[in-house]
Amino acid sequence: MSYRVGIVGATGAVGQELIELLHRRNFPMESLTLLASKRSTGKTITWEDKSWVVEEAVASAFDGLDVAIFSAGASTSKELGPEAAKRGCVVVDNSSAFRMDADVPLVVPEVNAHAMREHKGIIANPNCSTAVALMGLYPLHEAFGLKRFTAATYQAVSGAGASAMQELVDQLHAWAKDEPLKVEKFPHQIAFNVLPHVDVFYEDGYTKEEHKMLNECRKILGLESLRASTTCVRVPVLRAHSIAINAEFERPVDLAKAREAIAGFAGAELCDDPAHNRYPMPLDYSGKEKCGVGRLRIDSALDNGLALWVVGDQLWKGAALNAVQIAEELHRQSALA
Ligand code: A2P
CATH class of the missing domain: 3.40.50.720 (NAD(P)-binding Rossmann-like Domain)
Incomplete structure (x- = not known):
C-alpha cells in the first residue's frame, strides 16, 4: 500500500x-x-x-x-x-x-x-519543546511516576522558521562588518543575546509557549494532576533545543534505574559521561532522530527528584x-x- x-x-x-x-x-x-x-x-x-x-x-x-x-x-x-x-x-x-x-x-x-x-x-x-522534554521525562515517568517539574528551555531560532534562522546569520554577518543589525523576527537582537520570551505573554506572567509545555504534557501523558513551571528562552543557536529539567516523582528515584530507563527508551539516548566532557549539545543533536539525555543526577532540592538535560532537533523530533x-x-x- x-x-x-x-x-x-x-x-x-x-x-x-x-x-x-x-x-x-x-x-x-x-x-x-x-x-x-x-x-x-x-x-x-x-x-x-x-x-x-x-x-x-x-x-x-x-x-x-x-x-x-x-x-x-x-x-x-x-x-x-x-x-x-x-x-x-x-x-x-x-x-x-x-x-x-x-x-x-x-x-x-x-x-x-x-x-x-x-x-x-x-x-x-505537539509543540517542539514539549516533544523534546518528553523524550527525557517519559521514560522516567514510566520508572518513577512523574509528579511535577520545573524547566528552562534553550530554544534554537529555527523554531521560529526559516526567516528567523536567516535573521541570526544576517545579524552575525552585519556585526562582523560593523554594520547596523536588522531586528525583525524577534523583539530584540538575537545575535550574542538570550531572550526569555518565546511566543506571547499571558496575564499570569507565563508565555503561551510555557502554557503549551504544561497542557500538552498533561494531555500526552494522560496525567491531569501534573504540575509544571517552565521558562522558555530563545538562544542564538540555529538548530536543536536544549532543556534543563528538575523533576519530582511519586516513587523514590534511583540513578542506575533512571539511566537504564533512558537508555532503553526508543526516543532517547543516554549521553552522560561528564568525566570526559560528554553531554548532549545542539551541534551534536542537529539532524539526529534520537534526543540526547545527560547530566542526570539526584536533585538536591526536591523529594524523589532528578535533574537532567535533554537536547533534541526540534525541526525533527519537535x-x-x-x-x-x-x-x-x-x-x-x-x-x-
Ligand atoms: P511561503 O513560503 O509560500 O510563505 P517557516 O515556518 O519556515 O516560516 O515556513 C512557513 C511555511 O508556511 C512556508 O512554507 C509558507 O509558505 C507557509 N505558509 C505561510 N502562510 C501560508 C498560507 N496562508 N497558506 C499556505 N501556506 C502558508
Whole structure:
C-alpha cells in the first residue's frame, strides 16, 4: 500500500525537513504534493534527483490525497485542516490550532500511539519543546511516576522558521562588518543575546509557549494532576533545543534505574559521561532522530527528584520527524484510505 501525500508549508523550515524525512525513512508514497502560500506557487523544489512544482494550498488541493502534513502556522491549519479532513485526507498538524481539542489526539508515537485510534480526521503534533522534554521525562515517568517539574528551555531560532534562522546569520554577518543589525523576527537582537520570551505573554506572567509545555504534557501523558513551571528562552543557536529539567516523582528515584530507563527508551539516548566532557549539545543533536539525555543526577532540592538535560532537533523530533512517525503509525494501524 502506498499513499498520496501532501505537505502544507513545503517551502518552510519544517516543510523542507518533511521532504527529506519522508524519503529517508522510505514512507510508502505514490505521490507527493507540495503546497504553500500563493507567493510560492510555481516555485520548483528539488530533493536529490527529484523535483516538484509548488502548488497553492487551497481546499481543492486535498482532493485525492490520503494524508497531509501541515506546517504552515495555526491560521492556515484552522482554515484548511477541516477542509482536507472533509475530503477524506487525514491531517497531521504541526501547529497549535487543534492540540487541545478534545476530539483531536495529540500524539508522540513512542508515548501514546494508542490515542491515534480515536482520530476523526485530524491528529496533532505537539509543540517542539514539549516533544523534546518528553523524550527525557517519559521514560522516567514510566520508572518513577512523574509528579511535577520545573524547566528552562534553550530554544534554537529555527523554531521560529526559516526567516528567523536567516535573521541570526544576517545579524552575525552585519556585526562582523560593523554594520547596523536588522531586528525583525524577534523583539530584540538575537545575535550574542538570550531572550526569555518565546511566543506571547499571558496575564499570569507565563508565555503561551510555557502554557503549551504544561497542557500538552498533561494531555500526552494522560496525567491531569501534573504540575509544571517552565521558562522558555530563545538562544542564538540555529538548530536543536536544549532543556534543563528538575523533576519530582511519586516513587523514590534511583540513578542506575533512571539511566537504564533512558537508555532503553526508543526516543532517547543516554549521553552522560561528564568525566570526559560528554553531554548532549545542539551541534551534536542537529539532524539526529534520537534526543540526547545527560547530566542526570539526584536533585538536591526536591523529594524523589532528578535533574537532567535533554537536547533534541526540534525541526525533527519537535516537528517533522514526529509528524512522519505519526503517518508511519497510521500506515501500521492501516488507518489511511
Ligand atoms: P511561503 O513560503 O509560500 O510563505 P517557516 O515556518 O519556515 O516560516 O515556513 C512557513 C511555511 O508556511 C512556508 O512554507 C509558507 O509558505 C507557509 N505558509 C505561510 N502562510 C501560508 C498560507 N496562508 N497558506 C499556505 N501556506 C502558508
